[in-house]
Amino acid sequence: MTKSMGDKVTLKMVTLKEPCTACVILDGLLKEMLEKLRKEKGNIEVEIVELEHIRDVYGIEGVEVEKFPLLLINGEQVTAGTLPSQRRLMEIINLY
Amino acid sequence: MKPKQYVMDALYNKTVDRIPWVPFVGCHAAKLIDVTASEYFKSSANIVEGVKKAYEIYNPDGLPVLFDLQVEAEAMGCRLKYAETNPPSVETHPLEQGKDIEDLKIPGEADGRFPIVLDAARKICSGLGNEIALYGLITGPFTLALHLMGTDIFYEMIDNPGRVKKLMGFCKDVCINTSRMYIEAGVDVVALVDPMTSQISPDNFAEFVSPYASEVFDSIKSKDRGCSFFVCGNAKNNIEQMCKCGPDNISIDENIPLEYVVETASKYGISVGGNIKLTVTMLFGTPMDNINDAKNCMSIGGNKGYILSPGCDMPFSTPVENVKAISSLVHGEVSEFLESANVLEGVEYDLPDYVNEKQVIIDIITIDSESCAPCQYMVKAVKIASEGFGDKVTYREHKIKDKESVVAMLKLGVTNIPTIVIDGQIKHISIIPDVETLRGEIKEALDKKYGG
Numbered sequence: 006m007t008k009s010m011g012d013k014v015t016l017k018m019v020t021l022k023e024p025c026t027a028c029v030i031l032d033g034l035l036k037e038m039l040e041k042l043r044k045e046k047g048n049i050e051v052e053i054v055e056l057e058h059i060r061d062v063y064g065i066e067g068v069e070v071e072k073f074p075l076l077l078i079n080g081e082q083v084t085a086g087t088l089p090s091q092r093r094l095m096e097i098i099n100l101y
Numbered sequence: 102m103k104p105k106q107y108v109m110d111a112l113y114n115k116t117v118d119r120i121p122w123v124p125f126v127g128c129h130a131a132k133l134i135d136v137t138a139s140e141y142f143k144s145s146a147n148i149v150e151g152v153k154k155a156y157e158i159y160n161p162d163g164l165p166v167l168f169d170l171q172v173e174a175e176a177m178g179c180r181l182k183y184a185e186t187n188p189p190s191v192e193t194h195p196l197e198q199g200k201d202i203e204d205l206k207i208p209g210e211a212d213g214r215f216p217i218v219l220d221a222a223r224k225i226c227s228g229l230g231n232e233i234a235l236y237g238l239i240t241g242p243f244t245l246a247l248h249l250m251g252t253d254i255f256y257e258m259i260d261n262p263g264r265v266k267k268l269m270g271f272c273k274d275v276c277i278n279t280s281r282m283y284i285e286a287g288v289d290v291v292a293l294v295d296p297m298t299s300q301i302s303p304d305n306f307a308e309f310v311s312p313y314a315s316e317v318f319d320s321i322k323s324k325d326r327g328c329s330f331f332v333c334g335n336a337k338n339n340i341e342q343m344c345k346c347g348p349d350n351i352s353i354d355e356n357i358p359l360e361y362v363v364e365t366a367s368k369y370g371i372s373v374g375g376n377i378k379l380t381v382t383m384l385f386g387t388p389m390d391n392i393n394d395a396k397n398c399m400s401i402g403g404n405k406g407y408i409l410s411p412g413c414d415m416p417f418s419t420p421v422e423n424v425k426a427i428s429s430l431v432h433g434e435v436s437e438f439l440e441s442a443n444v445l446e447g448v449e450y451d452l453p454d455y456v457n458e459k460q461v462i463i464d465i466i467t468i469d470s471e472s473c474a475p476c477q478y479m480v481k482a483v484k485i486a487s488e489g490f491g492d493k494v495t496y497r498e499h500k501i502k503d504k505e506s507v508v509a510m511l512k513l514g515v516t517n518i519p520t521i522v523i524d525g526q527i528k529h530i531s532i533i534p535d536v537e538t539l540r541g542e543i544k545e546a547l548d549k550k551y552g553g
Contacts, residue, residue: 026188026414029190030248091252
């Protein structure tokens with residue numbers, strides 16, 4: 006990874022269109038976290054992908070573990086079915 | 102025995118002659134009565150109608166009166182976003198917006214949507230309470246604390262643990278009060294649903310969750326009701342801690358191996374539930390996938406202390422036929438279901454002419470002996486019993502994950518799995534015979550064919 010000031014970092018969250026209650030909560034918290042990061046850092050682009058069918062995940066580049074919600078940073082998967090620490094996410098983002 | 106008794110016996114870790122079935126119908130009930138999830142969660146009449154509909158079509162032994170982990174949060178000032186096909190989600194967290202823990206008030210019967218929810222609970226309990234076990238679901242203290250504080254709670258656990266414990270103590274009081282309201286409405290079981298505990302370590306669980314959850318379970322037990330601890334996500338590392346909190350039952354989703362939870366919970370005399378795969382099987386699978394998954398859970402869970410249920414609340418669009426398929430398995434009506442559901446249209450299987458065949462033919466109907474333990478033992482028993490008869494005896498496994506095998510099963514008149522059929526005659530249903538018995542039956546069949 007090479008860091009260049011001002012480069013865009015894309016955070017892509019992938020989830021199901023109809024998750025269970027627990028995942029709805031997790032989805033909500035992750036979306037909030039990404040929004041906070043976006044506001045804090047100027048170079049972050051957030052994309053939320055809601056899958057109609059679980060097989061649609063195969064069309065998303067970079068996905069290795071199919072547990073939702075999952076998060077990709079510039080196409081590299083960093084979480085699967087868990088809520089990452091915001092501080093840890095920031096550390097990873099700062100590497101880009 | 103009434104359906105309710107199956108649930109209560111299994112919940113209290115007793116042996117039952119049929120595994121009880123509790124489909125977690127939450128926002129899926131909205132689809133059953135053709136309203137949106139938003140319309141469903143805001144209307145007592147819709148909730149009552151939805152649960153009654155689920156009772157009529159799914160033939161369950163128990164049902165939740167509602168599956169919405171945002172009711173308490175909303176009543177305490179969290180703003181919710183309602184959706185067409187999902188449960189509502191929390192948008193704001195009061196403690197993140199300048200409020201203090203002291204400003205929060207324990208919600209009562211008149212707050213938020215509680216008047217709607219409790220009215221529905223009373224009506225459902227008075228209408229169905231004699232027949233099936235009804236669950237009142239309360240938001241667990243950690244998930245509720247997250248709703249109130251937002252993700253800052255994870256830092257506060259490190260930076261200011263005293264504040265988090267104060268909040269957890271408050272959330273515990275909310276849990277006890279909400280469980281009291283559900284119990285007074287008539288529920289049989291209170292389930293403390295704390296999915297967000299899957300995001301913390303066992304040490305954090307022991308420090309920040311256990312003391313509070315334990316007190317909630319003590320309170321429910323003191324009111325003579327059953328209690329269950331629901332978790333979703335990969336909470337395998339916390340299962341032991343959950344058991345130590347003293348619930349009657351633990352319910353898990355597909356992220357944790359059921360074998361592990363059964364083994365761990367049994368050490369504490371606690372029953373187990375859940376584990377049917379929600380997304381891959383229930384939402385996107387076929388009726389056969391659902392039968393196979395449920396059968397697998399039942400074979401692992403066993404007849405002592407296991408309640409068959411999905412891992413969490415079923416998604417809105419879960420196909421009705423998938424849920425009915427599981428119900429048919431529970432009630433021993435798989436063949437009738439498959440025939441009525443036209444799942445097997447166009448699939449052919451010709452049975453041999455057993456009487457005129459030169460060999461004795463043993464058909465073993467299984468889920469799959471590679472994945473189902475009882476099926477594996479049954480196939481092994483047949484294999485050993487057949488040894489020594491040479492080519493006069495042949496056996497074959499029909500795995501019902503294949504449609505042709507299901508047709509064979511129907512033509513043989515088999516309704517339970519696994520089953521052994523010798524020359525077209527059903528001999529052993531679900532119970533694995535000893536090898537000597539089986540050898541005797543094979544000899545008998547040979548004598549019939551060749552003369553004794």
